Amino acid sequence: MAAVSLENWKERIRDPKIECMSSDEMAHLQSERLVDVVNRAYHNVEFYHKKMKEQGVEPGDIKGIEDIHKLPFTTKEDLRDNYPFGLLAIPTKDVARVQGTSGTTGKLTIAPYSKKDVEVWGECVARCLTMAGLTSEDIIHVCYGYGLFTGGMGLDYGAQALGAVAIPMSAGNTKRQMMCMEDLGATAFACTPSYALHLAESMQEAGVVDRLKIKAGIHGAEPWTVEMRKKIESILHINCFDIYGLCEISGPGVAQDCIHHEGLHVHADYFYPEVLNPSTHEACGDGETGELVFTTLAKEAMPLIRYRTKDLTSMNRSKCKCGRTLPRISKFTGRTDDMKVIRGVNVFPTQVETALLSMGGAIAPHYMMIVDREDNMDVLTVMVEVDESMFSDEIRKLDALRDKIGAVLKQALGVSARVKLVEPKTIQRSEGKAVRVIDNRNL
Amino acid sequence: MGITIQQLSVFLENREGRLDEVLSVLAGNEINIVALSLADTSDYGMLRMIVSDPNKGKAVLRDNGITAMLTDVVALRVPHETGSLSKAMHQIVEGEVNIEYMYAFANGADASAVLKTDDPARVVDILRGSGFDVWEASEAYVSNIRE
Numbered sequence: 001m002a003a004v005s006l007e008n009w010k011e012r013i014r015d016p017k018i019e020c021m022s023s024d025e026m027a028h029l030q031s032e033r034l035v036d037v038v039n040r041a042y043h044n045v046e047f048y049h050k051k052m053k054e055q056g057v058e059p060g061d062i063k064g065i066e067d068i069h070k071l072p073f074t075t076k077e078d079l080r081d082n083y084p085f086g087l088l089a090i091p092t093k094d095v096a097r098v099q100g101t102s103g104t105t106g107k108l109t110i111a112p113y114s115k116k117d118v119e120v121w122g123e124c125v126a127r128c129l130t131m132a133g134l135t136s137e138d139i140i141h142v143c144y145g146y147g148l149f150t151g152g153m154g155l156d157y158g159a160q161a162l163g164a165v166a167i168p169m170s171a172g173n174t175k176r177q178m179m180c181m182e183d184l185g186a187t188a189f190a191c192t193p194s195y196a197l198h199l200a201e202s203m204q205e206a207g208v209v210d211r212l213k214i215k216a217g218i219h220g221a222e223p224w225t226v227e228m229r230k231k232i233e234s235i236l237h238i239n240c241f242d243i244y245g246l247c248e249i250s251g252p253g254v255a256q257d258c259i260h261h262e263g264l265h266v267h268a269d270y271f272y273p274e275v276l277n278p279s280t281h282e283a284c285g286d287g288e289t290g291e292l293v294f295t296t297l298a299k300e301a302m303p304l305i306r307y308r309t310k311d312l313t314s315m316n317r318s319k320c321k322c323g324r325t326l327p328r329i330s331k332f333t334g335r336t337d338d339m340k341v342i343r344g345v346n347v348f349p350t351q352v353e354t355a356l357l358s359m360g361g362a363i364a365p366h367y368m369m370i371v372d373r374e375d376n377m378d379v380l381t382v383m384v385e386v387d388e389s390m391f392s393d394e395i396r397k398l399d400a401l402r403d404k405i406g407a408v409l410k411q412a413l414g415v416s417a418r419v420k421l422v423e424p425k426t427i428q429r430s431e432g433k434a435v436r437v438i439d440n441r442n443l
Numbered sequence: 444m445g446i447t448i449q450q451l452s453v454f455l456e457n458r459e460g461r462l463d464e465v466l467s468v469l470a471g472n473e474i475n476i477v478a479l480s481l482a483d484t485s486d487y488g489m490l491r492m493i494v495s496d497p498n499k500g501k502a503v504l505r506d507n508g509i510t511a512m513l514t515d516v517v518a519l520r521v522p523h524e525t526g527s528l529s530k531a532m533h534q535i536v537e538g539e540v541n542i543e544y545m546y547a548f549a550n551g552a553d554a555s556a557v558l559k560t561d562d563p564a565r566v567v568d569i570l571r572g573s574g575f576d577v578w579e580a581s582e583a584y585v586s587n588i589r590e
Contacts, residue, residue, distance in 0.1 A: 391452075
């Protein structure tokens with residue numbers, strides 16, 4: 001299938017009343033829902049009751065969305081401390097399902113849903129699928145993992161709400177994925193961007209691209225660059241979309257970009273976004289980067305108030321070319337916990353990835369940042385895997401490659417880095433989110 | 444058209460036992476090493492080899508997650524006479540071909556030198572034109588194998 005160019009794109013909006021709502025109407029809806037969720041949290045969740053009392057704020061103080069700054073924050077640690085069901089606001093018998101995510105420390109983060117929460121989740125994903133040009137006519141090949149991870153089920157619920165066909169492939173077994181995609185005539189597929197690229201390259205190698213009916217790719221759950229999107233799009237001749245979500249809030253479908261790729265539209269009628277300065281907690285202006293904080297406005301099972309995502313982004317509240325008025329968050333620049341201050345300069349792994357990609361490779365080689373302190377000086381070492389496309393039998397050329405990577409990194413990061421070339425597959429792969437930084441400084 | 448042979452080049456991290464692993468993979472797949480050179484830098488090593496079956500060698504290393512590539516090189520036959528290598532080198536310099544690196548190995552009655560240059564085909568022509576000979580692939584890959 002050919003990718004649809006911007007001129008020929010027909011924008012579809014699933015719920016124009018909400019997605020194109022005026023800011024006053026939206027604020028009114030959000031206010032109503034905030035008052036309701038704060039009441040439910042205060043009266044049904046011991047944790048919020050205590051926390052609000054400590055902060056000296058009562059449900060009556062929250063009259064509208066403009067009062068949200070009076071409310072306390074919720075952190076990932078709070079979720080861990082109340083594991084597994086301490087933050088439940090409904091009786092256990094009303095829990096319809098549970099999803100979760102493996103935290104970096106190994107302990108699960110649990111996300112319970114009521115029947116209505118599941119419906120809202122599906123509705124939000126259906127809005128995203130519509131944003132990607134899909135309708136009830138489409139066949140969506142879901143190769144996100146099915147299980148506790150929200151990816152598989154989320155896209156499945158979305159397809160169901162849309163009235164489309166979901167093919168629950170789950171992840172892995174690339175050959176079988178390719179066969180089913182072709183045989184069942186999938187018109188869209190959904191998976192992590194890194195797996196999408198792997199699949200795309202495998203299909204190109206196998207020479208099956210021309211036989212596919214795929215027109216759209218829905219990818220999220222890990223950060224990816226614009227270059228990576230364009231690469232997948234050009235191999236498969238499709239349009240790809242960046243879907244965002246986190247299981248604590250709902251799963252995929254919290255936000256997604258439209259064909260204009262100028263930020264991800266947040267379904268702010270359900271998930272109220274704030275972007276705050278990570279240290280002062282004051283609201284950032286539009287375009288200013290800060291930590292993304294969500295309040296679930298309609299969640300029944302586990303409502304979260306001002307949940308700190310640790311994802312760094314900026315907000316754009318202007319109306320999009322697609323017609324939506326939903327606020328947009330920019331593609332993620334990193335996470336507050338990934339950020340390293342090296343010799344006083346803020347450095348994010350995504351900057352390293354972008355710099356490596358800018359060197360002309362199709363996909364950034366695997367890398368790892370190691371921060372050490374030698375003689376009271378911060379030293380950044382970036383290990384880069386030498387794959388076959390970069391390899392040379394001449395040491396002179398490898399040294400030149402190393403120096404070039406060093407120069408590109410210095411330019412991009414603002415601090416100099418030692419580059420160490422290592423063998424492919426020697427940098428540890430993680431099952432979930434990739435570990436890109438090791439900090440040995442014990443700060 | 445000159446005759447070049449294929450060298451198997453392997454990127455080695457400076458890590459305990461890594462060379463042993465590479466050699467084990469080759470040995471386990473019945474690939475004989477005819478000639479070998481190991482260059483080291485502070486960060487990594489570069490193993491260059493002439494082997495009995497370069498394509499298979501690359502494939503089995505790749506299957507074991509080791510980065511390898513094939514490079515066109517020339518295997519010069521160097522007669523055991525003082526000054527013969529110098530003479531060959533002189534011819535190459537005259538022909539304005541750059542030598543990137545070189546290593547030597549014994550092959551039957553002669554010594555041999557593996558030359559990596561920026562123009563392998565031309566080196567073969569130069570050498571043959573000045574009375575030297577080079578090993579063809581069929582000879583180089585099987586040399587020194589005990590009957």
